[in-house]
Amino acid sequence: MTTGRRLAIGGLLIAGATGYMAYVGAASSWQYYVTVDECLAGAGRMAGDRVRVSGKISPSSLRIADDRQEAHFALAGKAGKLAVSCRGPLPDNLAEGVEVVVEGRLDDGGVLRGEKVLTRCAGKYRSLAGAGTAQGGRPAGPEEGR
Numbered sequence: 001m002t003t004g005r006r007l008a009i010g011g012l013l014i015a016g017a018t019g020y021m022a023y024v025g026a027a028s029s030w031q032y033y034v035t036v037d038e039c040l041a042g043a044g045r046m047a048g049d050r051v052r053v054s055g056k057i058s059p060s061s062l063r064i065a066d067d068r069q070e071a072h073f074a075l076a077g078k079a080g081k082l083a084v085s086c087r088g089p090l091p092d093n094l095a096e097g098v099e100v101v102v103e104g105r106l107d108d109g110g111v112l113r114g115e116k117v118l119t120r121c122a123g124k125y126r127s128l129a130g131a132g133t134a135q136g137g138r139p140a141g142p143e144e145g146r
Contacts, residue, residue, distance in 0.1 A: 033101050036077030043110050052103045053082065053112055054120075062096045071117070075102070086114035093119050 033052035034042075055075030062073040068090050074081040084102055094100070094117065104114035 036075045036082045037079050039082055039106065039112070040077065040080050040110075043106060046106045047108050048105060050104070051106055051112070052101055053084075054099065054101045055082065056099050057094075057096050059096050062094070064090065064094065075100070075112075082112055083110065084112045084114055086117050088115055090117055091119045 033054040036053060036055040039046065039051060039053045053075060055077055058074040058076040058081055061081075062071065064071045069088065071084075071086045071090055071094065073084050073096075075084055084104075086102065086104070099120040101118045101120065102112055102114040103116040103118075104112050106112050
């Protein structure tokens with residue numbers, strides 16, 4: 001076998017291994033979240049799996065440790081609530097009534113052991129339809145929207 005052919009085969013093996021590792025590393029970030037009700041319905045088959053669950057923090061359920069490295073709360077769905085226990089850094093705007101996405105593992109007892117909490121900022125995504133718009137579809141200025 002010639003040196004050029006060996007180099008080509010070696011390069012293909014390295015490129016293939018690199019591509020595979022990139023795919024495996026990125027595949028976990030492609031997972032979409034499930035709702036609280038979907039998680040509760042599939043709790044038996046999801047136990048032990050990594051999941052992302054979206055829901056609103058129930059009123060009077062949020063307990064945050066003094067060092068802000070641990071939180072316990074319930075995520076409210078339409079049909080039920082999911083208990084969540086998170087360890088690690090918490091977002092500054094974590095509060096009751098806030099929509100969050102929690103990433104972690106669902107244990108056998110039906111508790112989501114969160115490793116990462118992301119808050120959703122609904123105010124940034126308001127439609128302009130109810131906010132008053134000027135002609136041309138642009139937001140109304142201070143003197144136009146009155």
